[in-house]
Amino acid sequence: xxxxxxxxxxxxxxxxAAVLIVDDHDGFRSFARGMLEAAGFTVVEAATxxxxxxTARAVRPELVLLDxxxxxxxxxxxxxxxxxxxxxxxxxxxxxxxxxxxxxxxxRIAASPAAGFLPKDQLSGATLRRFLAEVPx
Amino acid sequence: MSWRLLAALIAGAAGxxxxxxxxxxxxxxxxxxxxxxxxxxxxxxxxxxxAAWLRWPASRLGLLFTIVGYLYLVPYILVNLxxxxxxxxxxxxxxxxxxxxxxxxxxxxxxxxRSRFERGVVIADYVQSIAFSVAATIFWNxxxxxxxxxxxxxxxxxxxxxxxxxxxxxxxxxxVGLAFTxxxxxxxVGHWRSARGWSRRAMVxxxxxxxxxxxxxxxxxxxxxxxxxxLVSFGLAQLVLMAGPLLFVIxxxxxxxxxxxxxxxxxxxxxxxxxxxxxxxxxxxxxxxTLQLAFRQPDGAGYVDTGGQAVEVAQPDPGRxxxxxxxxxxxxxxxxxxxxxxxxxPQLVRLTAAAASMALEHARLQxxxxxxxxxxxxxxxxxxxxxxxxxxRLERDLHDGAQQRLVTLALALGLARDRAAADPELGSLIESxxxxxxxxxxxxxxxxxxxxxxxxxxxxxxGAIQALVERSPVATTVTAVPGGRFPAAIxxxxxxxxxxxxxxxxxxxxxxxxxxxxxxxxxxxxxxxxDDGAGGARPGGGSGLRGLADRVAxxxxxxxxxxxxxxxxxxxxxxxxx
Numbered sequence: 001x002x003x004x005x006x007x008x009x010x011x012x013x014x015x016x017a018a019v020l021i022v023d024d025h026d027g028f029r030s031f032a033r034g035m036l037e038a039a040g041f042t043v044v045e046a047a048t049x050x051x052x053x054x055t056a057r058a059v060r061p062e063l064v065l066l067d068x069x070x071x072x073x074x075x076x077x078x079x080x081x082x083x084x085x086x087x088x089x090x091x092x093x094x095x096x097x098x099x100x101x102x103x104x105x106x107x108r109i110a111a112s113p114a115a116g117f118l119p120k121d122q123l124s125g126a127t128l129r130r131f132l133a134e135v136p137x
Numbered sequence: 138m139s140w141r142l143l144a145a146l147i148a149g150a151a152g153x154x155x156x157x158x159x160x161x162x163x164x165x166x167x168x169x170x171x172x173x174x175x176x177x178x179x180x181x182x183x184x185x186x187x188a189a190w191l192r193w194p195a196s197r198l199g200l201l202f203t204i205v206g207y208l209y210l211v212p213y214i215l216v217n218l219x220x221x222x223x224x225x226x227x228x229x230x231x232x233x234x235x236x237x238x239x240x241x242x243x244x245x246x247x248x249x250x251r252s253r254f255e256r257g258v259v260i261a262d263y264v265q266s267i268a269f270s271v272a273a274t275i276f277w278n279x280x281x282x283x284x285x286x287x288x289x290x291x292x293x294x295x296x297x298x299x300x301x302x303x304x305x306x307x308x309x310x311x312x313v314g315l316a317f318t319x320x321x322x323x324x325x326v327g328h329w330r331s332a333r334g335w336s337r338r339a340m341v342x343x344x345x346x347x348x349x350x351x352x353x354x355x356x357x358x359x360x361x362x363x364x365x366x367x368l369v370s371f372g373l374a375q376l377v378l379m380a381g382p383l384l385f386v387i388x389x390x391x392x393x394x395x396x397x398x399x400x401x402x403x404x405x406x407x408x409x410x411x412x413x414x415x416x417x418x419x420x421x422x423x424x425x426x427t428l429q430l431a432f433r434q435p436d437g438a439g440y441v442d443t444g445g446q447a448v449e450v451a452q453p454d455p456g457r458x459x460x461x462x463x464x465x466x467x468x469x470x471x472x473x474x475x476x477x478x479x480x481x482x483p484q485l486v487r488l489t490a491a492a493a494s495m496a497l498e499h500a501r502l503q504x505x506x507x508x509x510x511x512x513x514x515x516x517x518x519x520x521x522x523x524x525x526x527x528x529x530r531l532e533r534d535l536h537d538g539a540q541q542r543l544v545t546l547a548l549a550l551g552l553a554r555d556r557a558a559a560d561p562e563l564g565s566l567i568e569s570x571x572x573x574x575x576x577x578x579x580x581x582x583x584x585x586x587x588x589x590x591x592x593x594x595x596x597x598x599x600g601a602i603q604a605l606v607e608r609s610p611v612a613t614t615v616t617a618v619p620g621g622r623f624p625a626a627i628x629x630x631x632x633x634x635x636x637x638x639x640x641x642x643x644x645x646x647x648x649x650x651x652x653x654x655x656x657x658x659x660x661x662x663x664x665x666x667x668d669d670g671a672g673g674a675r676p677g678g679g680s681g682l683r684g685l686a687d688r689v690a691x692x693x694x695x696x697x698x699x700x701x702x703x704x705x706x707x708x709x710x711x712x713x714x715x
Binding site: 105 | 536537540541542543544545547548549551552555574575578582585586590591592595596597599600601603604607608
């Protein structure tokens with residue numbers, strides 16, 4: 001029997017959609033994991049850009065929540081690498097995130113292959129589902 | 138020569154001419170032009186003597202000029218005195234001035250004869266002219282020359298004299314004199330050729346006059362039958378004689394004005410001109426093309442002139458003299474090395490050295506001020522850059538620290554609120570805490586953006602300007618912004634100009650629209666912000682424009698504000714940008 005939360009889901013997203021959280025800030029990762037797991041996502045984590053591309057290749061998450069500021073690469077570069085995944089493997093939906101606002105990155109967000117930008121403080125399961133729903137099937 | 142001697146010479150010159158005029162008065166109409174010529178020639182040598190004494194006190198030239206003048210004029214006075222002894226001595230001594238002229242030419246310009254040989258030539262010329270004169274006088278009956286019984290007697294006359302002996306002696310004397318003239322001319326040309334710089338220039342008039350006299354003597358004594366009267370040839374000879382002293386007097390007057398030109402030349406010397414240019418100006422003013430301006434080598438090993446040639450200062454080459462350029466920078470230890478002939482004009486040399494010292498000191502002070510100014514500019518730029526870097530660091534720290542924690546706090550509160558669904562009171566409490574956290578985060582973001590616009594680091598000038606324009610409450614269009622990255626200080630300055638300008642538009646201008654244009658010119662980045670508002674902005678009017686102008690100046694740029702009341706405001710920052 002489907003749970004109450006499952007009934008609330010929109011579009012074709014499975015309740016157990018996998019989300020890769022890429023952030024070098026441990027505290028944020030753990031809170032985000034808690035929030036997203038509570039929202040019915042399966043969560044994997046990466047702390048660096050290199051780790052993120054590796055994990056994405058292995059786990060194939062539907063969505064990657066990408067902090068712009070990482071220790072090794074920046075989020076834009078990671079998004080570019082994810083988008084350049086080999087054919088046949090659909091690239092995950094990349095959502096850039098930061099404690100700053102979108103306007104602090106000028107035109108870089110629009111120029112990036114990422115699906116969009118989410119200020120960190122507005123993170124929730126619902127906002128992520130909205131990104132997944134917007135992606136053409 | 139002393140002042141007393143000079144005064145005596147002047148009095149003597151005037152007296153001699155006076156005597157001559159008195160003795161020859163009333164002139165025979167036929168001889169009047171001759172007598173005027175004679176007075177002028179004698180006077181010209183005496184005036185040249187005085188000029189030479191004033192110009193070159195260390196030289197004997199003044200004395201030699203005067204001696205020639207007296208030797209020329211006095212015999213004419215004597216022959217006019219109606220006394221047979223004076224008449225005889227006058228006739229006898231008439232040709233001697235020629236030897237004195239040779240003496241003057243060979244001793245030019247120092248007044249000293251250069252070698253034993255030349256001394257010998259001069260003595261021989263004096264001896265031969267006196268000897269021939271005495272010999273000819275013995276055979277000369279005054280009646281030969283058309284001088285009737287009015288003439289005094291020749292006391293040396295033996296018997297009735299002999300026209301043929303007298304004519305022959307005169308002719309031989311003429312040839313011998315011509316031979317001496319040729320030898321002396323060769324010697325003078327030799328002096329001219331071996332001289333350099335100032336000395337060579339000083340020799341030029343002597344060479345010309347020497348040739349003129351040589352030509353005149355050749356015409357008189359050579360095998361030519363000139364179709365001119367004795368009167369004309371005599372007059373021409375006197376004119377040639379007069380040319381020497383006249384040229385000297387003219388050149389003395391010109392030398393005086395040249396000293397004035399020295400000051401003008403130094404003043405006209407453009408600031409920061411290389412030392413080579415200073416040397417050229419000094420060389421021209423001094424009339425010495427060989428002038429060297431030399432500086433002590435930094436390692437103390439000798440001197441080098443402006444042409445890069447090593448110069449021996451302690452023991453200058455023969456014919457060269459050295460004067461230190463005192464007062465100039467002690468470390469540079471500049472000296473002038475000049476033609477020794479200029480020792481005759483010690484005042485001019487001193488003046489030139491002083492002018493050189495002034496010019497060098499001026500150049501040094503200018504270089505010092507320029508260096509200090511450059512240091513101030515550099516330090517101002519460094520201070521601004523350090524400030525920028527510090528602001529960047531602060532923004533980054535806020536982003537990595539407090540902002541991150543507030544985000545986590547907001548998320549945690551969101552989670553807590555979800556879980557407290559069962560307790561509405563607790564839920565609303567958490568909700569308001571969450572709201573506070575979000576507001577704190579927003580305020581902190583604004584604060585961080587004010588400290589340093591992250592967008593500038595992230596997206597460069599084009600992205601940053603776009604972000605500024607999007608946030609501006611006044612409708613603003615960006616007509617052009619060059620892509621690519623520029624030096625951080627330039628990007629930051631351009632950003633602050635646009636940011637401050639748009640803030641002013643929003644606060645003061647009451648404008649309906651604004652326009653931002655950033656253009657690239659060779660080596661420049663030009664930022665323009667204009668609006669259609671009230672205008673009347675003043676750079677010092679507390680609108681932040683003063684600080685903005687300082688900021689623009691800190692990177693070597695210029696801020697221009699054009700804000701006529703009622704006609705909008707146009708701000709232009711012209712920034713250097715490689």
